[in-house]
Amino acid sequence: MSHMIWKGAISFGLVHVPVQLYPATQSEKVGFNLLDKRSIDPIGYRQINKRTGKEVTRDNIVRGFEYEKDRYVVLSDEEIRSANPESTQTVDILAFVEAPEISFLYLDTPYFLAPDRKGEKVYALLREALKASGKIGVANVVLHNKQHLAALVPVGSVLALNTLRWADEVRDYNELKLPSEDPKKAGVTARELDMAKKLIDDMSDSWDPSAYHDTFRDDIMTLVDRKIRAGKTEEITDVETPRESRQSAEILDLSDLLKRSLGRGKGKAGGRSQAAQDDDEAEEPATPRRRKAGTTKRAGGASARPAAARTTASRKDAPARKRSAA
Template sequence: MPRVIWKGAVSFGLVHIPVALYPATRSDDLDFDWLDRRTMDRVGYKRINKTTGKEVPREQIVRGYAYEKDRYVILTDEDIRAANPVSTQTVDLLTFVDAAEIPFLYLDTPYFLAPDRRGEKVYALLREALTRSQKIGVANVVLHTKQHLAALIPMGPVLVLHTLRWSNEVRDWSELDLPEEGTKAAKLTAKEIDMAEKLIDDMSGTWDPAEYHDTFRDDILTLVDRKVREGRTESVEPMEAETAAPRSGNVIDLTDLLRQSLAKRGKGKGASNDDDAEDEPAPRKRAPRKAAAKTARKTATRKRA
């Protein structure tokens, strides 16, 4: 059972739903320790006073807001909670929108919301109403002394509170050098679009997260296990690459790549037509091996002469 991060209420209109907030994800990153190469001693993280250069104990660290250069106001957790007690205890729903209206760029961190203090019925009421209307809620919430924009999303039996990035936190892609929208502007042919759509259709399936694995993590752990079994617990060596990286060229035959992809997926025959045959150059005829060998012997005889 994950620990409760926060307790409060979901508020929309005159309805208040007591809820408890739980983490919806967990980190499964590889945990590397920093080591001193000379002694293999662990290297720790320290909080250093930038003036004295000495380590500062955790209990002596406070939160300060710089209102002027080198001038701070100290704020405790109690100060922040007292400044606006309502906002720190409420998921305040502002509006309801279609889920497709929020781009993936804005999604940040998901949390589970569970009913608390006999709030099961109103919790179920909001969940079912959102599901039937195919809407999600947009809300304000304060977590860890910071206000977040968030989306309230029904997912099966649970309500998910997914924090969102503010608009100023999402970069504008207009600064990037991107091909113009539309097939004509990008100089794409109808054949290329058709073959790409066929490839996408052939590779389409249903979303099952259990089918996907962190293969990099698995390979690293396999390497660690092999080193342990071989007794090489202090050596450092690069991993051997199993496959060479493909070389990039200046000219890409997009149609040929799509055709090869479709053929590899088992639809190469259906993707070919008479026009494709005309596009491809006829293969050159090879001389018989005996004739080629005879020519080589004559050439060698002339050189010796």
């Protein structure tokens, strides 16, 4: 289990729920150390005085608030904590709101809250009351000397605390050049909208986070393992030039694009519709010149499937492979 990083209480009205805070996520990103390529020695992180260029020890580092250009007010950790000592020890609930009202744009970092000091009963009471109401708590909390807005959310048997971004931290999308919300003004026809909704329905599935993987990290770890087994731990090897990704044909007719897409996603029965198969057959090159570019001859004289058809088949099988791997 991860280490506890904070201890305090959830507070709403006169109720206090003693809790301990734990991180709810862990980083699985690929990390690299900086090395001296001449000796493979690690390159350390030095904290340097930007004016003198000299290294500064941790004992001589303080926090400063820049109130004017290059002018600071120095604050100690004790002064920062004393500014509002009550808020540093509580998840102070300000209101309860319907969960869908909080946009995912505001979600930041999740944590777990566990009961502390014989607070199991009141913890369970709050958790079950939130479940029954369908609401979540909006609260203030101070973590790492910084105040956060947060959402208190029941997740199974645990209460999760998800820090939220402040309103001025989320940019106004009205600054962007966007098509009209009126489909007609945006040039979207009713037929195109119906096909798009059908495509979404065909590709709909229940949420299973284990079905999705960081393929970049997987590929890097495979490469690292292969170099370790080959004894090439300190060598840079030549890499083949990546093949240029296949560009799809430019299809100017949105209806045609949607029609071709239908059935290529995951259908409810796991198969492709006859209409989609008919579309693929219609895409087969019709002239000798196009066939030469799209097909190859096997030793027996039979034509191999076009690359587009092979790619389509691999895409269709991809969701099944993910589920079986999970």
